[in-house]
Amino acid sequence: MTLRERNRLRTAADVEAAALELFERHGYDHTTVEQIAVRAGISSATFFRYFRAKEDVLFSGEDASAGALVALVAQRRDRRRTVAALAEPVCRFAHGSVAGPATSGQRLTHLVMTTPALESRSLRLRLRWEREVAAQLAREAGTGRPDLGQTLAAAIAVSCLTSALRAGHHSGGSIAHLTRRAFAHCADLTR
Amino acid sequence: MTLRERNRLRTAADVEAAALELFERHGYDHTTVEQIAVRAGISSATFFRYFRAKEDVLFSGEDASAGALVALVAQRRDRRRTVAALAEPVCRFAHGSVAGPATSGQRLTHLVMTTPALESRSLRLRLRWEREVAAQLAREAGTGRPDLGQTLAAAIAVSCLTSALRAGHHSGGSIAHLTRRAFAHCADLTR
Numbered sequence: 001m002t003l004r005e006r007n008r009l010r011t012a013a014d015v016e017a018a019a020l021e022l023f024e025r026h027g028y029d030h031t032t033v034e035q036i037a038v039r040a041g042i043s044s045a046t047f048f049r050y051f052r053a054k055e056d057v058l059f060s061g062e063d064a065s066a067g068a069l070v071a072l073v074a075q076r077r078d079r080r081r082t083v084a085a086l087a088e089p090v091c092r093f094a095h096g097s098v099a100g101p102a103t104s105g106q107r108l109t110h111l112v113m114t115t116p117a118l119e120s121r122s123l124r125l126r127l128r129w130e131r132e133v134a135a136q137l138a139r140e141a142g143t144g145r146p147d148l149g150q151t152l153a154a155a156i157a158v159s160c161l162t163s164a165l166r167a168g169h170h171s172g173g174s175i176a177h178l179t180r181r182a183f184a185h186c187a188d189l190t191r
Numbered sequence: 192m193t194l195r196e197r198n199r200l201r202t203a204a205d206v207e208a209a210a211l212e213l214f215e216r217h218g219y220d221h222t223t224v225e226q227i228a229v230r231a232g233i234s235s236a237t238f239f240r241y242f243r244a245k246e247d248v249l250f251s252g253e254d255a256s257a258g259a260l261v262a263l264v265a266q267r268r269d270r271r272r273t274v275a276a277l278a279e280p281v282c283r284f285a286h287g288s289v290a291g292p293a294t295s296g297q298r299l300t301h302l303v304m305t306t307p308a309l310e311s312r313s314l315r316l317r318l319r320w321e322r323e324v325a326a327q328l329a330r331e332a333g334t335g336r337p338d339l340g341q342t343l344a345a346a347i348a349v350s351c352l353t354s355a356l357r358a359g360h361h362s363g364g365s366i367a368h369l370t371r372r373a374f375a376h377c378a379d380l381t382r
Contacts, residue, residue, distance in 0.1 A: 083380045123314035148369065149376045151354045156380065159346035167339045178339065185340045189274045189347065190381040 012050050012060075015040045019057040020107055028058075028115045055121065061108045062125060069093045070132045074140075081137050081150065086157035087183035094161055095176035110175075113165045130158045160186060203241050203251075206231045210248040211298055219249075219306045246312065252299040253316060260284045261323045265331075272328050272341065277348035278374035285352055286367035301366075304356045321349045351377060 001009075018039035022031040033054050037047045051057050072089035079085070113122050133154035134146035141150065164178035171178075209230035213222040224245050228238045242248050263280035270276065304313050325337035325345035332341065355369035362369075 082382070119318075120311045120315065123318060124311065127310075127314060148354055148358045148373055149380065151357060152350060152373055152376050153380050155350035155354055156347050156377070159343060159350055163339055163342045163346055166342060182339055182343055185343050186347070186381050189340065189344050190377050191273070 008050075011040075011042065011046075015042070015047060015050055016057055016060060016108075019054075020111070023058075023111055023115075024107065028054075028111065029117055055118065058108050058112050058118065059121065062128070065125075066128055066132050068096070069129055070136050073133055073136050079140075081141065081153060083153055083156045083160075083186055084183070086133070086153065087160075087180070090157050090161055091176055091179050091183070094164065094179040113162070114168075126158060126162050129161075130154045133157060156186065157183075199241075202231070202233065202237075206233070206238060206241055207248055207251060207299075210245075211302070214249075214302055214306075215298070219245075219302065220308055246309065249299050249303050249309065250312065253319070256316075257319055257323050259287070260320055261327050264324055264327050270331075272332065272344060274344055274347050274351075274377055275374070277324070277344065278351075278371070281348050281352055282367055282370050282374070285355065285370040304353070305359075317349060317353050320352075321345045324348060347377065348374075 015036060019031070019036045022035055022039060031054070033047055034044050036054070036057070037044045040047075069089070072093050073086065076085060076089045078088065112118050112125060115122075130151075131146075131154070134151045137150040137153060138144065138146040143150075146154070160182035161175075161179050164175055164182050167173065168175045168178050206227060210222070210227045213226055213230060222245070224238055225235050227245070227248070228235045231238075260280070263284050264277065267276060267280045269279065303309050303316060306313075321342075322337075322345070325342045328341040328344060329335065329337040334341075337345070351373035352366075352370050355366050355373050358364065359366045359369050
């Protein structure tokens with residue numbers, strides 16, 4: 001990697017860290033590109049050489065989060081292809097990659113899923129999670145395109161997570177705990 | 192209603208009918224605003240006085256479709272607030288308002304849910320259905336904001352419909368039949 005490339009990566013990371021801090025402190029809507037640029041020590045013009053829009057700063061962690069979810073599903077202990085078997089990996093994902101406070105990728109995912117102005121992007125993220133979990137279930141079954149049952153199992157499991165995120169957004173409860181409760185509800189609702 | 196208002200409504204309806212025929216015949220992506228305008232007997236400039244973009248022609252039926260779904264849920268025979276109790280109204284909705292060939296509103300809904308270029312809009316429509324069904328379940332329970340169980344029941348019921356739409360898009364099967372199969376899968380997947 002050349003010095004120039006390294007500098008580029010470092011600046012992008014600085015901008016993301018600055019944006020994240022401001023979004024968490026003042027809210028996504030009340031933060032301007034100008035403020036992000038000032039905090040990252042660059043000009044607004046430079047900001048737009050790295051990101052097309054304020055929104056795009058939030059989506060560098062998308063691939064990692066989808067990858068983490070699929071890896072957890074692939075490694076789950078309960079090898080059945082039921083909704084119950086997906087509770088453990090999805091709750092671990094909720095705990096680690098969505099609600100966890102640790103990495104900036106995790107904080108970004110949480111922001112995207114709980115900011116109304118980013119609804120379209122968060123819906124696409126949900127669809128992506130559904131598709132990738134369904135694809136993993138299809139791979140395990142040795143089939144090609146996910147069938148109706150696999151598509152539905154993935155949609156229900158991801159709905160447990162997104163319902164928990166929505167409930168947690170209003171109540172402020174723990175997302176991992178709410179996700180576990182959602183999976184328990186599933187059994188009751190479909191009895 | 193003045194003559195001018197009546198003419199305005201009639202022109203909007205003509206444009207929608209023209210667009211729908213062209214979308215169904217040549218596909219949404221391969222139809223231009225110019226072609227729609229020519230078929231409706233107006234200029235492209237006039238088209239843009241009625242609709243901001245080609246996409247917007249497709250969304251006049253959204254309110255009616257959401258209203259039809261909520262009405263079916265409200266009138267269902269099985270008064271429980273389980274996923275199984277929602278199978279009958281959602282399948283009726285799939286048969287009548289989504290897959291049915293009868294009204295242009297129904298044909299529009301089907302186009303929106305099966306055109307990849309309209310993914311964001313179709314995801315918002317799905318979210319709207321989920322929210323309105325959850326709100327209906329909350330009204331029945333006499334609570335205010337839908338709780339986690341109501342949100343999840345609505346999300347699972349709507350997932351049965353959207354999974355069926357996705358499967359039907361690939362296989363060409365009957366959406367109402369696939370929706371019924373999806374509800375049957377639900378019971379197996381959550382056993």
